[in-house]
């Protein structure tokens with residue numbers, strides 16, 4: 443058995459809103475949902491080959507499907523992985539418009555994480571729909587979600603404000619830039635890289651010395667762990683995601699990534715496959731692998747390759763071609779990571795009063811200082 447697979451399931455590509463930046467175009471976001479037979483094939487094949495799996499329900503908008511769909515899908519997970527076996531977990535990634543107390547109570551009962559794509563005070567910049575009303579309708583007990591804030595040209599320099607907004611609500615938040623895919627190819631939405639870098643570093647510096655903060659700021663916290671020698675698989679762009687993720691569309695077609703993937707990377711159909719290993723032997727997977735290897739060859743001389751791993755293949759595909767590392771995402775990572783690494787190294791060298799730092803930094807750094815063999819110098 444292999445260890446672990448992350449499985450993005452798009453149970454529908456349909457969406458009840460129309461974000462300006464969405465990498466799925468309106469022509470793709472059409473009605474139609476995944477059959478339970480397809481869900482069952484996913485569960486059966488993954489459980490036969492992997493010790494554990496994390497399922498991310500994505501789309502389109504997953505909450506345009508009724509709660510009854512998720513109850514049936516979770517029952518299939520329990521059937522194949524063993525109820526309460528700790529072999530599986532779930533996240534629903536939603537635009538938040540369909541959140542309600544009944545759904546949240548069910549998710550709490552089944553320990554399903556909820557990720558809401560939401561930029562707080564700047565939500566209207568990219569999104570037509572406003573999740574704040576649905577979020578406000580949740581009881582305190584059920585109001586547990588993490589936010590994914592997508593940063594556009596307009597909000598690139600407002601990232602610290604976005605951090606502060608979610609920090610004030612004790613809601614975990616991750617920040618990531620609009621990539622030039624799908625609707626975002628039209629222009630005007632992708633942040634200027636210098637603005638993005640500046641805004642991201644401002645948010646990190648604020649979080650770093652925010653001793654009362656109860657939230658990890660993502661991706662910066664993952665960069666800290668990576669620098670300290672604990673790379674986290676959820677940072678898929680910098681932990682060699684290939685062979686560790688698949689994405690299944692409503693009709694069962696499989697791709698290596700949840701971001702807008704072109705047909706040349708199609709790995710086959712889960713309903714026709716005898717195993718997940720067979721999907722990884724497909725021509726489509728070979729295509730993304732070859733492109734990524736070619737790009738990574740160009741990265742070999744890079745001083746931070748061991749942390750970056752050559753970046754996200756799909757971001758580069760859309761920015762500059764998969765086999766090239768000349769896109770903005772290279773420079774953005776390089777500069778933000780260099781800043782984060784310098785701050786952490788300064789702490790390791792100077793051993794200042796750790797009370798000044800947020801508790802995530804305190805725990806990560808102190809953990810390494812008491813076990814100096816693993817400190818990266």
Ligand SMILES: C[S@@+](CC[C@H](N)C(=O)[O-])C[C@H]1O[C@@H](n2cnc3c(N)ncnc32)[C@H](O)[C@@H]1O
Nearest residue numbers: 464465501502503535536537559592620621626
């Ligand atoms: C495609 S949506 C699907 C799930 C759900 N509808 C939602 O909005 O969370 C998943 C995430 O992709 C992000 N996204 C969509 N298009 C993007 C783009 N061009 N660049 C960066 N992120 C994008 C969205 O902001 C959202 O956080």
Ligand code: SF4
Nearest residue numbers: 457460461464502537
């Ligand atoms: S980002 Fe999500 S909510 Fe927005 S249009 Fe795309 S699928 Fe719908």
Ligand code: SF4
Nearest residue numbers: 741744750752753772
């Ligand atoms: S920072 Fe750029 S050059 Fe360096 S490994 Fe990452 S993608 Fe390659």
